[in-house]
Amino acid sequence: MNFSIKDSPTIDSVGVAERVARLQSRSIKKESKVEGLKLVLSMIDLTTLEGKDTKGKVHQLCAKAMHxxxxxxxxxxxxxxxxxxxxxxxVRNVVNGSGIKVASVATAFPSGQTPTRLKISETKYAVKEGADEVDMVISRGRFLRGDYNFVFDEICAIKEVCKDVHLKVILETGELVTLDNVRIASDLAIAAGADFIKTSTGKVQPAATLPVTLVMLEAIRDHFYQTGEKVGMKPAGGISDAKLALQYLVMLRETLGEDWMNSELFRFGASRLANDVLMQLEKERTGVYQSLDYFSKD
Amino acid sequence: MRKSTKEKSSSSGNGLPKGEKQTKENGKTIERLQIMKTYKMYVGGAFPRSESGRYYSIDNDRLGTVNICLGSRKDFRNAVVAARKAFGSWQARTAYNRGQILYRIAEMLEGRQQQFREELLALGSTPKEAQQEVESVIDRIVYYAGWADKYQQVFSSVNPVAAPYFNFSSPEPTGVVSAVAPDRPGLLGLVSILLPVIVGGNTIIVLASQSQPTPAISFAEVLHTSDLPGGVVNIITGRTAELVGHFSTHMDVNAIIYGGSDKKELTAIEVNASANVKRVINLMHAAWDSKSCQGPYQIMDTQEMKTTWHPVGR
Incomplete structure (x- = not known):
């Protein structure tokens, strides 16, 4: 595992904007739309990350995930x-046996402002509790100071604790300021052993955007060309409607190809997206526009 | 729908509408170009064109050819989203505040009477008719402004029950309402439909008259400058036959008002509305210029009665 920021290409932000605009102009209708929407559903990490979360709220979310x-x-x-x-x-108790994975955030989410040893022990706790996947945050303060080694070592340390548990590394692109930084952080996280790279915590605006996702997907693609390893991608936060989700899939298909078009390698971190996708599916099935009154609360 | 186009033959040979001011500059006579208004729809507090890019034209003597957006089902869908979004805070406002805002609409319209008269004249009303219609509109707004904080008391009740409960009923808004305005009168019909709906805390998407859409759009400008939150009133222009199906099938619409004149259309609306038990309010034979078509019962058409059982001690 070698990492040097000299290996990360600089990003042409005008080019990214143009590429995104072109990908957004695709129109997906009828049967392909239905198939696309079903694929979106199967890729959703249904998320609740609030200080006010209770057992009841989590049970409700699990029930929604299964039905x-x-x-x-x-x-x-x-x-x-x-x-x-x-x-x-x-979550474990409710979704057991349904095929739905249990994901947990860790490492002082969302800020990441605690010492590494505490992050390690929090991750150990999450693994012991039975999480299938751990979403960690990087230390953005250190990253922006140029302390890349610290960030790299921290991800490595967490990865070591995770072992077989899937590790998603949240870059929090909303705090990284430039696309160049996003590319460096992506390369760094991939080199340090991330199974997935993830845009955002959802607690900082802007959260996931198409340009940022494109830059991250290209980092994954370049890594694949060099090593043959497939790293997953998870845009999270701010993706609340079906149309936008389909645009992400178009971008995914055009950047990484069909191998990535499944929940093993691509996820949406979202809470409201599922209901909008369901409403669009029902619209296609019944021919009339739907109301949230007829879908479960999320 | 199309009216004669005298203006085209009588304009001064260069395609300009007649009656333009002429100014002299450096000895040359320069005709001032008239600035034509682009009539757009009113959705969510903004004035978008139709997403479809389509339009239809109305020719008349006074305004020349006017292009009107031919709204599509997607425009309607967007309007429902805007109306649903606006509903929560609009119904939560105090009744008194809703009354104030309605009164403000009347104030704004009072100062712009002339413009509305001109638009009605251009669409074939006589000067007297135009004046009467605009005045009736303003009076009707003031009328409903007055009812804003009163209909609740009139229709609420304390109900006798044979149990230790304090039992009372009071009206609450139905939700998002869609409406088809009558073809004529284009302004008074539209306003008479939407006033009792919004004064009761509902939000509305209304399809303007197909032959007289211009005053409806100008009325949206009045609403826009009257502290009425965006999305409470949404005005779509276009063909009734094309849109009425979507107006009546949309599952997020809770009631539909029909001010048109086609019995078959009304029947289709009633059938469609059954899917989510929308209220259907039939105003097919309303006498729009008569006082009989305004009143607190019109407000109650889009209200639901909520009954509360409150336990009391002995």
């Missing part, structure tokens, strides 16, 4: 439920 909309035949379930470490066991 998205039972009126609709043969709907896939979401990929995972994502919660704080204190709620892992609750």
């Amino acid at each position: 998205l909309h039972d009126h609709y035949p043969e709907l896939p379930h979401v990929a995972a439920v994502c919660v704080y470490p204190s709620m892992i066991r609750e």
Whole structure:
């Protein structure tokens, strides 16, 4: 695992904007739209990350994950439920055997402002509680100071604790300021052993955007060309409607190809997205525009 | 729909509407170009064109050819989203505040009477008719402004029950309402439909008259400058036949008002509305210029009665 920021290419932000605009102009209708929307559903990490989360709220979210909309035949379930470490066991108990993964944030989410040893022990706790996937945050303060070694070592240390548990590394692109930084952080996280790279915590604006996602996808692509390893991608935060989600899939398909078009290698971190996708699916099925009144609360 | 186009033959040979001011500059006579207004729709507090890019034209003597947006189902869908978004805070405002805002609409319209008269004249009203219609509109707004904080008391009740409960009923807004305005009168019909709906805390998407859409859009400008939050009133222009299906099937619409004149359309609306049990309010034979078509019962058309059982001690 070697990492040097000299290996990260600089990013042409005008080029990124143009590429994004072109990808956004695709129009996906009818059967392909339905298939695309079902794929989106299967890639969702249904998320609740609030200080006010209770067992009841988490149970409700798990119920939604397992019964998205039972009126609709043969709907896939979401990929995972994502919660704080204190709620892992609750989720585990409810979704056990359903095929839905349990994801937990760790490492002083969302700020990451604690010493590394505490982050390690929090991650150990999450793994012990039974998380299938851990979403960690990088130390943005250190990163912006240019202390790349510290950030790199920290990710390595967390990865060591995670072992087989999937590690998603949150770059919090909303705080990284430039696309060049996003590219460096992506390369750094991939080199340090991330299974997934993830845009945002959802607590900072802007969260996931198409340009940032494109830069990260290209980092994944370049890594694949060099090593043959496939790293996953998870845009999170601010993706609340089906149309936007489909645009992410278009970008994914055009950047990384079909191998990435599944929940093993691509996820959406979202809470409201599922209902909008369901409403669009019902619109295609029944021909009339839908109301949130007829879908479960999220 | 199309009216004669005398203006085209009588304009001064260069395509300009007649009656333009002429100014002299360096000895040359320069005709001033008239600035034509672009009539757009009113959705979510903004004035968008139709997403479809389509339009239809109305020719008349006074305004020349006017292009009107031919709204599509997607425009309507966007309007419902805007109306749903605006509903929460609009219904939570105090009744008194809603009354103030309605009164403000009347104030704004009072100062712009002339413009509305001109638009009605251009669409074939006589000067007297135009004056009467604009005045009736203003009076009707003031009328409903007055009812804003009164209909609740009139229709609420304390109900006798044979149990230790304090039992009372009071009206609450139905939600998002869609409406088809009558073809004529283009302004008074539209306003008479939307006033009782919004004064009761609902939000509305209304399809303006197909033959007289211009005063409806100008009325949106009045609403826009009257402290009415964006999305409470949304005005779509276009063809009734094309849009009425979507107006009546949309699951996020809680009631539909029909001011048109086609029985078959009304029947189709009633059938469609059954999918989510929308209220259907039939105003097919309303006498728009008569006082009989305004009143607190019109407000109650888009209200739901909520009954509360409150336990009391002995």
